[in-house]
Amino acid sequence: MIFLEQLHIEKNNQGTSTGLEWIKSKGELIESFSPVDGKLIASVIATDKDAFEQTVLKSQQAFAEWKMWPAPKRGEIVRQLGEALRIYKEPLGKLVSYEMGKSLQEGYGEVQEMIDICDFAVGLSRQLYGLTIHSERPKHRMYEQWHPLGAVGIISAFNFPVAVWSWNAALSLVCGDVCIWKPSEKVPLCGIAIQHIVADVFKKNNVPEGVSCLVQGGRNIGEWLSSDTRIPLISATGSTRMGKAVSVAVAARLGKSILELGGNNAIIISKDADLDMALIGAVFGAVGTAGQRCTSTRRLIIHESVYETFKQKLVNAYKQLKIGDPLDSNNHVGPLIDKDAVALFLSSIDQCKQQGGNFIVDGFVLEGKGYESGCYVQPCIAEVTNEMAIVQHETFAPILYLMKYNTIDEAIAMQNNVPQGLSSSIMTLNMRESEQFLSHIGSDCGIANVNIGTSGAEIGGAFGGEKETGGGRESGSDAWKAYMRRQTNTINWSDKLPLAQGIQFNF
Secondary structure: OHHHHHOOOOOEEEOOEOOOOEOOOOOOEEEEEOOOOOOEEEEEEOOOHHHHHHHHHHHHHHHHHHOOOOHHHHHHHHHHHHHHHHHOHHHHHHHHHHHHOOOHHHHHHHHHHHHHHHHHHHHHOOOOOOOEEEOOOOOEEEEEEEEEOOEEEEEOOOOOOOHHHHHHHHHHHHHOOEEEEEOOOOOHHHHHHHHHHHHHHHHHOOOOOOOEEEOOOOHHHHHHHHHOOOOOEEEEEOOHHHHHHHHHHHHHOOOEEEEEOOOOEEEEEOOOOOHHHHHHHHHHHHHHHHHOOOOOEEEEEEEOOOHHHHHHHHHHHHHOOOEOOOOOOOOOEOOOOOHHHHHHHHHHHHHHHHOOOEEEEOOOEOOOOOOOOOOOEOOEEEEOOOOOOOOOOOOOOOEEEEEEEOOHHHHHHHHHOOOEEOEEEEEOOOHHHHHHHHOOOOOOOOEEEEOOOOOOOOOOOEEOOEEOOOOOOEEOOOHHHHHEEEEEEEEEOOOOOOOHHHOOOOO
């Protein structure tokens, strides 16, 4: 496959890099099998403790120099990184699709998301604004400014093997931070490819070694990152279970964390919805990336007056889904990431049935030609109640739950009555309903949409959620502030020393 050669993917790869050099490690061998065809793509040597220590030391040394580069100059490096990603968009998109299993269009879309965040960060490099504050004391000036934080540990999940890194890295780099990235051990080759692209840009610009580092491996690497006092910020994307472990470890050393965890996202389908438009949003949200997005649509809360009509539209749409090789652009749905994910899919279906769920589209493992990897499944739909235990849980698979509602207050209560709080949506042409949904008595999620689905966020807005989703924010808006430290400054240019609050201190 030519795209592997274009991205410098070899049969055996070192998994530890300081941006310009690859560090030899004696860690375990990580073999990357494609869920598309079950074949071994290549292997990666995981980071051992010595290689990890070298990486952190290099990042510390690099930070001392990198933070002294003017922010617009750092932005120029990120601009060139965006240009390099444009050049490699096709082979990188194909690697994402082949190693992770998402459709080729989604693979290209993920690389485009990286390009977009680089563009955003370039502009940001000239806009790291502070505030001027009026002092209560005469001839005093107060203001605040933002300084680089240090090393940012980035822990990313398999479902977005490159984009989530870019959300963090592009912002970190323009803010003057250095990065240490641990991608999911299920998609190690995507990390290797990105590191080669970064190295080319850095070498051309004499960027210090250690500004963008890569470490590979399993849970132990995440634990090393989370517990290391030399890494002031950990940005972790993954399951709620993982996020809780990271949060405890980072909090124990009074570090900072950005947590992007599970979602249990719902679309409310109003009686006043455009049902054809709602259908597109619901189906893509439920089956895009084979239901393996944190923003995937898990629940449809449908008004009882349009319930049967919309249910039939869904069943008809699911009959038209083409499931197969994601590199074939004619297919809508690719494989799950691995056979463990398939087992979880089947277990969740069994639990749903045991708890009273009624499947109107059955889910099962696909067999035969083209499905030899054992990772392809039929997306399914079940009628449920929101209180069922399985519905309260996030299953990372294409299982869609349907339920009825009568009033908009009831629908919003059902939408909010889950532990997670990432993305939400309402399909309605009723302005009062949409405004209520977006108000303080509406959706309790970090993302709330009207007449679009739960999946597919733009980089211009802050991305993240509440409750068990972790409360973190990445990507656009003022998410950059999480990667810097705030400092308040007061300057006295008078010939006296008055104290605040009118306190007198004379001697």
